[in-house]
Each structure stands twice: as structure tokens, then as C-alpha cells.
Amino acid sequence: MTGHAAARDAHRIVVTRALRGFADGLVSVLLAGHLTRLGFSSLQVGAIVTGTLLGSATLTIALGLIAHRLALRRVLLGASLVMVATGVAFAGLTTFWPLLVAAVLGTLNPSTGDVSVFLPVEQAVLADATDGDERTRLFAWYNTAGNLAGALGSLASGLPAVVAHLTGLDVALAERSGFVVYALIAVVVATIYLRLAPAAEMGPGPTRVPLARSRRIVIRLALLFGLDSFGGGFAVQTLLVLWLYKRFALSMELMASVFFVAGLASALSQLVSPWLARRIGLVRTMVYTHLPGNAFLIAAGLAPTAPLAVTCLLLRASLSQMDVPARQAYVMAVVPPEERAAAASVTNVPRSLMTAIPPLFTGLMLEHSTLGWPLVCGGVLKIAYDLLLLAGFRKHAPV
Secondary structure (H helix, E strand, C coil), X not given: CCHHHHHHHHHHHHHHHHHHHHHHHHHHHHHHHHHHHCCCCHHHHHHXXXXXXXXXXXXXXXXXXXXXXXXXXXXXXXXXXXXXXXHHHHHHCCCHHHHHHHHHHCCCCCCCCCCCCHHHHHHHHHHCCCCHHHHHHHHHHHHHHHHHHHHHHHHHCCXXXXXXXXXXXXXXXXXXXXXXXXXXXXXXXXXXXCCCCHHHCCCCCCCCCCCCCCHHHHHHHHHHHHHHHHHHHHHCHHHHHHHHHHHHCCCHHHHHHHHHHHHHHHHHHCCHHHHXXXXXXXXXXXXXXXXXXXXXXXXXHHCCCHHHHHHHHHHHHHHHCCHHHHHHHHHHHCCCHHHHHHHHHHHHHHHHHXXXXXXXXXXXXXXXXXXXXXXXXXXXXXXXXXXXHHHHHCCCCCC
16 A cells, blocks of 8 residues: 555544544443433343443454455445444334344444454554554554544533433433434444545455464463453443442433543543653553553542542543553554454454453442442452563563
């Protein structure tokens, strides 16, 4: 791909990340309140969140194994169609089992980070657009765009309740409009993917084997990322909304504002990541910004008042995502170009798969206690990941 074509494709991918981020931010806050209004228990909400993440993990690992044979633009278009169907399903279905099936088969994302099948393909396209320090900077803008838009989506999640109050509409009915918006955004995303350059598509390569040269390091990283994501699964945004509602009875409008500020802090903090990585390295950037964020997550779970808990969550948000551009750039830098799509898929699969397990237990915990034990569990596990990553990879420089 020429430099101009690669730059145009990079810009288009950043735009699609922003659009998807807005959609994810909108529905991740709406989801818990919407399901609760439908009469679902905390356990059922947790099961649906688990279903969304398990489905994403399955699709992502399947893509990772065959990505070297596929035209990536077609994969992105196919994922967009699934996103449209997911929005329509959640807007129209109201009973548990059909919604659980839609969660498993769809693209709904209950977290602030991207754990969808879109991610590894978009990362592979971005990685081919540049290299070195510029790659970290490009990933930083990619994630910042997603998080900023996600913050706006979180803020917009309060609008259905406001509209329902002003017009007398049923709140549950108004909230379904958010899922219609989700489906419409998927249509816009698909039209942008159609404009990607043909060179962004990897042609069939029957003789190529995914991860032939980088299997060992990718598997080691995937296992560590799995531990981090297992901890993160105790505190995905949808369940944080549920916990704040049960613990402190915060309104949907207030929580929309809280998660808007959290998303804004998370997005802007990622712009610091390339600057920090140039000075202390990618791995140290990942660890030294992540550790204090996890300490704040534990503190939020133990906080006795809503203002203190929200403050800790906002401080955590300002630190916890600074590792993301460095992590993505590091994975792309330690594998050869032809293995990047597979490496992105394999290292992202644990993020979906391991994140999918804790929500079910979080739902059970919240059935019996409103204290933030899920946040404490998540913070402890994520700190263990930080220490293991530093010990195992601080001397392993990118090639």
C-alpha cells in the first residue's frame, strides 16, 4: 500500500473506531438499567454480559486462525452486518433467553474498552500504515478517538430517561431507541469500510501459517493479557453501573455524567502514552501507569460513600487505559508483519474470553451484598498481572 493510501485508510479506521466507541459507550450504560426495567435479576444481567463477551471471544479466535486467508475489508463488512442485527435484536426482544442468544451471537460490548471482532483486523491495518514511535502514536489516537466518543456515548445514555420524563413515554421503551441508534451507527461504519483501499485486504495465502515465527511470545503475552482481563471482568462498565445503582442508588442521568467524565479522562490520558513510551519503554509504560489505577479500583470498592467511590473510579479512569496504545504497539512490534492480524486476534481473545467469566460471579455477589467485592477482586488480579508482565518482559525489546 502506498503512503497516501495507508494514511487515508488509517484515518478511516480511526473514524470507525470513534463511531463504534460512541455506540459502545451508549449501550454499555443503558444495558444494565434497561435489563433491570425488564425485570431481570442481577444474575441474569451478569449472564447476558457474560454472553456478549463469550461470543466476541469465539468470533475473535476464529478470525485469528483464518485471518491470513481472508480479505480483511470483507471481514469488517461482515462484522458490521452482525452489529446491525445485534442492535435490532436488543431493541425488539424483551425476554431473557432470546436476549441471551442475541448477546452470544452479536457484537454488543458491555465494557469501556474494545473487545470486539473488529479490533484485531483494524489493528492489523493500522500497524501496516507506519512503524516505530509513530505506530505507538497512531494507536494512541485510535484509542483516544474510541474513548472520547465512548464518553460522549455514555453521556448520551441519559437522554432516553430525560426524554421519557419530559414526554411521558415509558422509560423502557425510550431506552430501546439507544439500540436502534447502535444499529444505525453500524450502517455508517460499513459504508466507511467500503472505502478502504483494496491493498488493505490480505489476499488468500494457503501456504502461510499463522504465528509460525512468533508463536511462543504471542502465547506468553496472551496468557498474561488473559489474567489482566479476568480481573477487568469484575468491573466492566455495565456492571459498574449496576453496582453504583445498588450500592448508592445513583440515578441513570447522574451515572451517564460520571461515565462521560471517566471516558474523557481515559481518552485524554492515552495521548501521554507515546511520550512516556519514548522515555521509559513500552513495557514500563504499561506497568507503571496500570498499577496505581488498579489500586484506585480497590479503593473504590471499599469506599463508604458515593462521592468517594466516584472519585476513585475517576482517578482510576485517568490512569488505567494509558497502557493500551503501548500494549498494542508492543504486540505489533514483536511479530513479523504477515503475522500481525493473527497476533492481534490471539492476544485479544483472552481479553474477551477471560473478561466473560467474572460478570456471572459479579452478578451473584451483588445478589447478596452491595459492598464492592468485585472491584477488590478485579484490582488484586490486575496488580498481579502488572508485576508478572514487568518481571517477564522488561528486558524483551521490540524487534
